[in-house]
Amino acid sequence: MSDLTLSGVTKSFDGTEVISPTDLGIEDGEFVVFVGPSGCGKSTMLRMIAGLEGVSGGTITLGGRDVTQLPPVERDVAMVFQSYALYPHMTVGENIAFGLRISGMSKSERRAKARAAADTLQLTDYLARKPKALSGGQRQRVAIGRAIVKEPGLFLFDEPLSNLDAELRVQMRLEIAALHQRLGATMIYVTHDQVEAMTLADKIVVLRKGVIEQVGTPIDLYTNPANAFVAGFIGSPKMNFIDGMIAEVAPDGLTVSAPALGDRRITVPSAKQLVPGTRVTLGIRPEHVRPATATGIPAKRQFVERLGNVAYAYMTLPDGTQITMEERGLGTDRAATEQMLEFDEGEMFAFAEGGTRL
Template identity: 60%
Template sequence: MERLSLKDVKKNFGSTEVIKSVNLSVDDGEFVVFVGPSGCGKSTLLRMIAGLDHVTDGTIAIDGDDVTGMLPLDRGVAMVFQSYALYPHMNVADNIGFGLRIQGMKKAERDAKVAEAARTLQLEPLLARKPKALSGGQRQRVAIGRAIVKNPKIFLFDEPLSNLDAELRVQMRLEIARLHTELGATMIYVTHDQVEAMTLADKIVVLRDGRVEQVGRPIDLYEDPDNMFVAGFIGSPKMNFVSGTVVETSDEGIKVKVPEMGDVLLTVRPRAEHRATGSGVRVGFRPEHCAITETGIAATVRVTEQLGNLSYLYLDTAGGGSLTVEQRRLTAHRPGAQVFVTPETDHILAFDSEGRRI
C-alpha cells in the first residue's frame, strides 16, 4: 500500500528553484534513504514532507490524503533532527513525553507511552537524568523516543547520526535498523553517508541539483546505475572512469580504445545495441572489479592504503590516467612499484558524452 506520494513537487526560494518537479512514491513500511551531495535538496524535500517548508508547486499525499497545505501537527509525521533539540531543564522522561503533554494527553496514558518507548530504546535506567548527563548516542535515542511516542504514520530522519563519532554511528545505525524491523514503520532518512544508505535502505533516492537521478534498491544502484553521476556517487572508493573511443562493435559488445591507459582496448557489454563506432565514451569499473595481473594496463603505485581486511592501491597509468584497485587483505605492493591491471569485462560500464548509461 502506498503510504506517501509526491507528484511534481517543486520548491523555489525567490527566483531560485531548489527542488525541480520531484515524483516519488513510498510504500507502507519501507525504509527510504535520500542521498546526494551537499545542496542537492535532500533536507529541503524532507522538510516539505514534514510541513516545515511550504511547497511551491505540486502535491504531497499521505495515505491518499492531500496534506500539501496541512500544518505539521496534522500530517501524522514525526521528525528527528540532526541536532538533538532536547530541553536541557527537563529529564529524559519529560523530554520524550513533552509533545504528548502539549497535545493534552492524560498523564497516565502519557507515562505509559513514555515507558514503552524507553523499553524499546533501552532508556529505562536514564529516565530521571537531564540531557547534560547523557552521551551523544543516548541523547539521540531520546530524540528518537520523542518521535516514537507519537505513533506517526511516517518517521523522518534528517542526518541524525552526523554529530556522533564513528563507533556511535555504527551502534545507532544498528539501533535504527532494529527499530524499523520491530515497529514495521515507514521511515524516510536523509544522509550523505553511503554506508548508512546502503545498509539501512529498502530503497535509495539519489538526488542532484533538486532532481531525482535514480530510485532503486541499494544493490541495483550499485551494480546497475542509470548514469555516470549515480555510478560515481554510490560506492567508496568511487568508480574508476576513463575516456575512450568506440573502435569496433560486435555481438560480444563494443571495443573501446583508451589513450590514458596506453591505448588498451576494453570490451564493454552495453545495455542495448550500440553501433556508434568512432564516438567518444566514458568507461567505468569499480576498484574491486579489477585485479593485479602479470600483463595488462601498465601502472605505477602512487599510494597504498592498508585497512587490514582490504588494501587500496592508487595507481598512475603509463598513459597519464589514474586508477584505484582493491585487494583483499594486506598488499605487498609499495609506492613506486610497477604493476599491471586487468578490469573484469562483465563489470565494465560505458556512458555517453552526457553521462547517460549506454
C-alpha cells in the first residue's frame, strides 16, 4: 500500500511560514497534481514528502508508516526533477541502474532491471548511448527510468516537462499518463501549468501562498470552484470576471447590477443572505458567452485567436472590462468589429469581495 497522509504539516524558513498547517490524503494508485503559481509552495511540499526538506510541524505517513523523520533513502519514494541530472560520462543503461549500483545490487540484476525499465519507456535501442546523443524527451525518459528501477511505493515529479518544447511536452504528458496506467503506482506531480494538471490528474490540489485552496477532480474544480482564485486559475482561457453590486436579494438568489452590463441585471442562485449594495464579482467561462441580437450587451472585438475549429474572441465591454468568448466553426472573422453579447446566466458564478463563492 502506498497511500500518503499529511497531518498538520507546516514549513517555515527563518521564522516565516511558507506552508500553513496542511491536511491531505492521497490514496494508493492515485495520480495527484499539485498546481499553483510560482512561489505557492508546491515544490516545497513535494520536497518535504521526499525527505529533502524537514517539516516544521506535523506528520507524514506513507503506507501506514510514519516517515516524517526518515531520510529519503528510507522512505520508499523516487523523485524525477526538472533538470535531467544525468551523468554525461555514463551510458543510458548505466544512468538508469546507477541507484541500484549504489545500493549494492549485483551487476546482472542491475542490467536486468535497467533493461526492463528501458523496455517500458521505449529506450531499449539507446541503452549504449551517452546522454549527449539523446533528445530532450529521451533524456527525461532516462530520468524516469532511473526512478522506475527502484520500484518505489511513491513517484514524485517536480515540473519534469518545463525544459521541453511544446510538442515534446504533449508527447511526454501522454507517456507519463500511459506509464501510470501500466504501473498503477501512486504518483504526485508538481506543475504551474494548469493544462498539465487537467489532462494528467485523478485529483488536483490547488495551492496559493502555502495554503490548499481546493482539492478535487479536474472536472470538479472546473465546474464547481470554491473561490475566485480557483475559478480563474483552472481553465484556459481563464474565467471572465465582471465587477458588480447586489441590487436585490430574493430567497433563492441575488440580482446583480454592473457597469459592464449597462441597464441589464443578472440573477444568480445563492443561499447567502447579503444586503443590497454589497460588492460582488460575477464569473462566466468563455464557452458560456455567445453572440446576441440587438438586445444584448455591446462589445468590441479586439482580437481573435484561431485554433482550428475553435477560436477565442477577446472583446472589450463599454466600461473597459475584458471578455473572452469561445466560438466553434471555421467562419470566425479576425477583424475588430462591434458585436452584441449575451451570457448564459445559469452558468454564472458570484464571488464575494474576498473571493469566496456565494
